[in-house]
Amino acid sequence: MATINFGGVEEQVVTREEFPLEKAREVLANETIAVIGYGVQGPGQSLNMRDNGFNVIVGQRKGKTYDKAVADGWVPGETLFEIGEALEKGTIICFLLSDAAQIELWPTVKAALVPGKSLYFSHGFGITYKEKTGIVPPADVDVFLVAPKGSGTSLRRLFVEGKGLNSSFAVYQDASGNARTKAIAMGIGVGSGYLFETDFYKEVTSDLTGERGTLMGAIQGIFAAQYDVLRANGHSPSEAFNETVEELTQSLMPLVAENGMDWMYANCSTTAQRGALDWWKPFRDASKPVFEQLYNSVKSQEQAEISITRNSQPDYREKLEVELAELRESEMWQAGKAVRSLRPERS
Numbered sequence: 001m002a003t004i005n006f007g008g009v010e011e012q013v014v015t016r017e018e019f020p021l022e023k024a025r026e027v028l029a030n031e032t033i034a035v036i037g038y039g040v041q042g043p044g045q046s047l048n049m050r051d052n053g054f055n056v057i058v059g060q061r062k063g064k065t066y067d068k069a070v071a072d073g074w075v076p077g078e079t080l081f082e083i084g085e086a087l088e089k090g091t092i093i094c095f096l097l098s099d100a101a102q103i104e105l106w107p108t109v110k111a112a113l114v115p116g117k118s119l120y121f122s123h124g125f126g127i128t129y130k131e132k133t134g135i136v137p138p139a140d141v142d143v144f145l146v147a148p149k150g151s152g153t154s155l156r157r158l159f160v161e162g163k164g165l166n167s168s169f170a171v172y173q174d175a176s177g178n179a180r181t182k183a184i185a186m187g188i189g190v191g192s193g194y195l196f197e198t199d200f201y202k203e204v205t206s207d208l209t210g211e212r213g214t215l216m217g218a219i220q221g222i223f224a225a226q227y228d229v230l231r232a233n234g235h236s237p238s239e240a241f242n243e244t245v246e247e248l249t250q251s252l253m254p255l256v257a258e259n260g261m262d263w264m265y266a267n268c269s270t271t272a273q274r275g276a277l278d279w280w281k282p283f284r285d286a287s288k289p290v291f292e293q294l295y296n297s298v299k300s301q302e303q304a305e306i307s308i309t310r311n312s313q314p315d316y317r318e319k320l321e322v323e324l325a326e327l328r329e330s331e332m333w334q335a336g337k338a339v340r341s342l343r344p345e346r347s
């Protein structure tokens with residue numbers, strides 16, 4: 001483990017230098033890694049591991065997603081199977097169904113977990129909320145997680161570009177005495193940049209907070225609020241969208257990603273810097289109570305309950321699509337569509 005100072009706090013992390021890909025391949029040389037589910041993480045993780053030289057198979061029920069797996073080069077009967085067969089063949093079972101679907105499939109997965117196999121998650125959800133999910137693994141299997149901190153789509157894209165997302169890892173059950181090493185090897189295998197250690201509870205709690213907060217929920221909320229105020233005051237959709245979203249994603253966030261917030265500020269006018277420095281604290285103070293409410297709702301398991309109840313309904317995909325369409329069809333995101341079509345590289 002490398003000791004890194006994160007803003008004054010020292011943490012131990014695993015880097016690719018100390019745990020190179022060759023070592024990961026050695027650790028997992030005798031394993032058949034069965035990726036169960038080919039939604040968002042399934043393709044990213046399985047394709048990265050395959051390209052990294054691991055012995056990977058995919059288990060996916062027949063349908064559109066199965067066909068996508070075939071199109072991605074997985075071969076039926078050789079590297080692509082129905083879920084039951086993949087569970088039988090795999091020695092490391094990567095449980096990459098949606099968190100709600102994991103509940104339904106758990107009895108099948110559990111039956112396949114003979115001693116010596118490992119159960120791998122990319123989220124602490126199923127285990128942490130075991131009273132709600134019923135996911136209680138047998139004692140004689142290793143149970144660990146690697147949670148890439150980003151979409152499986154980005155995991156794959158960055159890998160192809162020679163870059164990587166960071167991931168957390170955690171061990172819940174170490175039956176073999178080797179679970180931690182296996183977890184790290186899997187983390188390197190799926191293409192992680194560096195790996196930081198957590199536990200299942202902390203992973204799910206921070207993850208649910210982050211995606212409901214700044215990463216997805218809060219960002220849409222703050223975009224919508226500013227866009228509405230600009231529109232209500234007579235600004236055109238084009239002006240409001242550019243001033244709310246397009247400039248952020250195209251110009252300013254890449255600067256933040258490159259070298260931090262002060263670097264982005266320093267590359268803007270002194271007028272902008274003066275205003276941003278004056279206004280970030282009122283925004284922090286206004287939103288902090290909402291973040292506290294959110295964290296408490298995650299901690300009390302209310303968010304887990306909502307997620308399980310809503311996403312277990314037979315028509316949950318259709319309902320999600322209606323809500324996504326509402327976003328897509330809003331004036332702000334329709335304006336965005338037009339703005340994107342005018343980007344010079346698209347014309």
Ligand SMILES: NC(=O)c1ccc[n+]([C@@H]2O[C@H](COP(=O)([O-])OP(=O)(O)OC[C@H]3O[C@@H](n4cnc5c(N)ncnc54)[C@H](O)[C@@H]3O)[C@@H](O)[C@H]2O)c1
Pocket residue numbers: 037038039040041042060061065095096097098099101104105122123125147148149150151152153
């Ligand atoms: N989406 C991400 O990028 C992301 C990022 C980090 C962690 N995770 C975690 O990774 C795990 C997988 O998430 P995901 O978003 O890739 O899942 P997903 O919803 O995209 O994938 C669902 C997969 O499960 C299959 N499936 C759904 N219901 C099923 C059922 N009843 N029986 C059999 N198969 C069924 C679908 O065919 C699909 O292949 C989750 O634990 C999630 O929290 C996801």
Ligand SMILES: CC(C)(O)[C@@H](O)C(=O)O
Pocket residue numbers: 148149150151152207211215
């Ligand atoms: C990609 C995210 C938001 O980080 C992940 O946590 C998810 O649930 O999809």
Ligand SMILES: [Mg+2]
Pocket residue numbers: 207208211
């Ligand atoms: Mg998540």
Ligand SMILES: [Mg+2]
Pocket residue numbers: 148149150207210211
């Ligand atoms: Mg996440």
